[in-house]
Amino acid sequence: xxxxxxxxxxxxxxxxxxxxxxxxxxxxxxxxxxxxxxxxxxxxxxxxxxxxxxxxxxxxxxxxxxxxxxxxxxxxxxxxxxxxxxxxxxxxxxxxxxxxxxxxxxxxxxxxxxxxxxxxxxxxxxxxxxxx
Amino acid sequence: xxxxxxxxxxxxxxxxxxxxxxxxxxxxxxxxxxxxxxxxxxxxxxxxxxxxxxxxxxxxxxxxxxxxxxxxxxxxxxxxxxxxxxxxxxxxxxxxxxxxxxxxxxxxxxxxxxxxxxxxxxxxxxxxxxxxxxxxxxxxxxxxxxxxxxxxxxxxxxxxxxxxxxxxxxxxxxxxxxxxxxxxxxxxxxxxxxxxxxxxxxxxxxxxxxxxxxxxxxxxxxxxxxxxxxxxxxxxxxxxxxxxxxxxxxxxxxxxxxxxxxxxxxxxxxxxxxxxxxxxxxxxxxxxxxxxxxxxxxxxxxxxxxxxxxxxxxxxxxxxxxxxxxxxxxxxxxxxxxxxxxxxxxxxxxxxxxxxxxxxxxxxxxxxxxxxxxxxxxxxxxxxxxxxxxxxxxxxxxxxxxxxxxxxxxxxxxxxxxxxx
Numbered sequence: 001x002x003x004x005x006x007x008x009x010x011x012x013x014x015x016x017x018x019x020x021x022x023x024x025x026x027x028x029x030x031x032x033x034x035x036x037x038x039x040x041x042x043x044x045x046x047x048x049x050x051x052x053x054x055x056x057x058x059x060x061x062x063x064x065x066x067x068x069x070x071x072x073x074x075x076x077x078x079x080x081x082x083x084x085x086x087x088x089x090x091x092x093x094x095x096x097x098x099x100x101x102x103x104x105x106x107x108x109x110x111x112x113x114x115x116x117x118x119x120x121x122x123x124x125x126x127x128x129x130x131x132x
Numbered sequence: 133x134x135x136x137x138x139x140x141x142x143x144x145x146x147x148x149x150x151x152x153x154x155x156x157x158x159x160x161x162x163x164x165x166x167x168x169x170x171x172x173x174x175x176x177x178x179x180x181x182x183x184x185x186x187x188x189x190x191x192x193x194x195x196x197x198x199x200x201x202x203x204x205x206x207x208x209x210x211x212x213x214x215x216x217x218x219x220x221x222x223x224x225x226x227x228x229x230x231x232x233x234x235x236x237x238x239x240x241x242x243x244x245x246x247x248x249x250x251x252x253x254x255x256x257x258x259x260x261x262x263x264x265x266x267x268x269x270x271x272x273x274x275x276x277x278x279x280x281x282x283x284x285x286x287x288x289x290x291x292x293x294x295x296x297x298x299x300x301x302x303x304x305x306x307x308x309x310x311x312x313x314x315x316x317x318x319x320x321x322x323x324x325x326x327x328x329x330x331x332x333x334x335x336x337x338x339x340x341x342x343x344x345x346x347x348x349x350x351x352x353x354x355x356x357x358x359x360x361x362x363x364x365x366x367x368x369x370x371x372x373x374x375x376x377x378x379x380x381x382x383x384x385x386x387x388x389x390x391x392x393x394x395x396x397x398x399x400x401x402x403x404x405x406x407x408x409x410x411x412x413x414x415x416x417x418x419x420x421x422x423x424x425x426x427x428x429x430x431x432x433x434x435x436x437x438x439x440x441x442x443x444x445x446x447x448x449x450x451x452x453x454x455x456x457x458x459x460x461x462x463x464x465x466x467x468x469x470x471x472x473x474x475x476x477x478x479x480x481x482x483x484x485x486x487x488x489x490x491x492x493x494x495x496x497x498x499x500x501x502x503x504x505x506x507x508x509x510x511x512x513x514x515x516x517x518x519x520x521x522x523x524x525x526x527x528x529x530x531x532x533x534x535x536x537x538x539x540x541x542x543x544x545x546x547x548x549x550x551x552x553x
Contacts, residue, residue, distance in 0.1 A: 004495060005550045036491045036507055037521025059521070061489035062551075100498075106491065 004097050005062065012066035017073050022055035029116030033109050038064040042072075042113040049080050056113070061106050063099065068110030070094055075114065083118060086111065147440065147448045153531050155180040155436075166501030169536045174319050174347060174480050174527035175505050176369045179433075183372055186432035190425050198424045199398055199415070213424045216431025217414070223434050223442075224345075224364065225355040226381050230413040233380040233387075234427045238346040239269040241365030241380030242313075244417060245342060246273035248393040249363075249386065250311070253340070256282035258310040261339065263288040263296055264517050265318040265325070268510040270344040270365075274313050283310070290517065294321040294470035301330055309339040316348035316359075320511035320525070321470030322453075322480030324352065331360040340386070346370060350437070350529070351478045352446045356381055368426065373433035377426035380417070387413050394419035445530045449479030452528045456481060456537045463544055465553055469518055479528030482509075485544060487553035490524040496550055497524075500543040 025043035032039045038060025045053035054072045058065060071091060075083055091111045092099060099107050153159050156178045161168045170178060190212065196205035198213050214229075221229040235241040250273075254260065260274045264287050278285045286304045289297050305312065312334040317324050331341045342363040348354050350371035356364050363386070368377030382390075392399055392410055396419035402409045410416045437445070454474050460466050465486035471477040485493055494506035505525045508515045515521060526540055 005492070010551065034508075036489070037515070038489075039521075061491040063492070100495065103491070103495065 009066045012069040013062040016069040027117040031113040042117040064106040064109045071110045163501040169502040169539045171526040173529040183432045187429045219431045219434040233414040233417040235378045237367040237378040238365040244393040248390045250277045258283040260311045261304045261309040262313040305337040312339045313342045315344040320509045322477045324476040368430040373430035374426045376423040377430035396420045482523040482525045490522040493524045496547040497543045502543045
């Protein structure tokens with residue numbers, strides 16, 4: 001009945017993949033979205049330029065949590081160069097739903113935390129920071 | 133659960149809501165094929181034709197800068213601007229319109245006090261008493277002032293019904309307070325605080341009393357003299373007026389003693405290369421060209437509210453809350469925050485649906501044409517106190533109907549269906 005809350009999104013929200021503390025994580029980053037109180041922590045195990053494991057923990061709206069869950073599935077096993085190629089548009093396309101302007105930040109919280117965890121940055125080097 | 137719904141204490145003739153709605157052009161719109169149900173009035177109110185037309189008329193017929201020109205248009209605009217001030221003064225029963233300063237909004241009024249009064253009167257070791265119910269606009273200025281000068285902020289808690297802990301208020305005031313900064317009405321829970329008796333206690337303790345009336349003036353009668361306040365601040369846009377209009381009222385002797393807030397044109401009486409003398413009240417605090425058309429719009433809004441009667445508006449909102457609360461409590465998984473009865477409250481209802489984040493709730497409501505606020509409502513200390521990251525808030529005004537309360541309930545069921553909870 002609703003474009004934004006397809007079963008696919010609700011499934012990732014209710015049964016998040018790669019959810020929980022990651023033991024032996026080499027990279028951890030916590031971020032939040034103060035507007036709605038979304039909280040998200042990304043934990044990565046990076047070895048020799050590969051993301052061997054990725055977990056997230058958090059609480060928040062369906063969009064932020066499902067987007068993070070989908071992202072972890074994609075990132076797991078990729079090289080850092082491949083991870084670096086994942087951008088805003090890619091994440092939004094992956095969600096496959098129309099995201100209203102007010103909810104873009106929710107959809108991108110996982111990516112922001114991933115960047116923070118992998119690079120200690122909230123934007124890839126050289127990437128233009130998009131307007132809010 | 134037993135539900136106590138007390139009869140509203142305000143007795144007033146019911147509003148002719150159908151007629152009122154005709155004055156608000158925006159309300160006849162549809163959203164995604166459904167009638168617009170606007171329940172975000174604590175964020176901002178819609179504007180009646182009378183306000184829109186008044187402002188358009190100024191622009192079309194005699195727009196000119198105020199207090200400056202000696203030609204007719206400027207004189208007419210100035211007269212309407214000052215008449216708007218007089219209307220605001222009457223609405224809040226200010227002893228003199230000299231005490232009413234036009235500001236952009238409550239936030240600006242509160243910052244004016246924090247800078248122009250606070251920095252000369254709050255010293256190291258002084259105490260500021262405030263509450264966990266404050267909007268950030270009546271909290272952050274005092275927190276930062278205290279940080280700058282080395283003062284202390286005491287924050288009074290609420291009980292589980294969302295009402296101020298009166299014992300704590302008294303205890304904190306007894307410990308000494310230079311300033312009491314308190315909201316009249318909570319924007320997050322709709323609680324109306326017993327400000328009059330608290331203000332009396334605060335004055336007895338030697339405190340200056342500042343009351344945030346942003347959620348009060350639009351919805352309940354406010355009499356600044358009866359309240360016993362030294363300052364009150366409010367926003368026009370929450371009371372049918374345009375954004376950019378608002379008021380700060382302060383007792384004349386305090387305003388006289390204060391330095392200006394912003395420096396510039398219109399707030400001076402004489403400027404030499406070496407020194408400047410300030411204009412009289414209230415213009416001492418109105419530097420630069422005021423949002424004079426917005427202020428004139430505020431005057432028209434005050435006329436509208438006065439014609440309808442603020443007491444009747446209050447009674448109407450309480451009848452909507454009285455209709456809504458028992459229906460919300462019947463829905464499994466819905467938690468309502470704040471006062472459980474109609475005693476000392478306004479038409480603000482904050483709630484959560486178990487298993488659905490408020491932002492998802494509001495997004496699904498939007499599909500149903502229902503506009504509500506989801507988030508922390510600029511009330512982060514209160515959200516922390518309630519132990520939730522956010523709530524969904526429906527806030528009513530004079531044009532809302534019981535049909536719209538039913539639409540809200542239907543939207544809750546729609547959200548539950550989408551999420552399977």
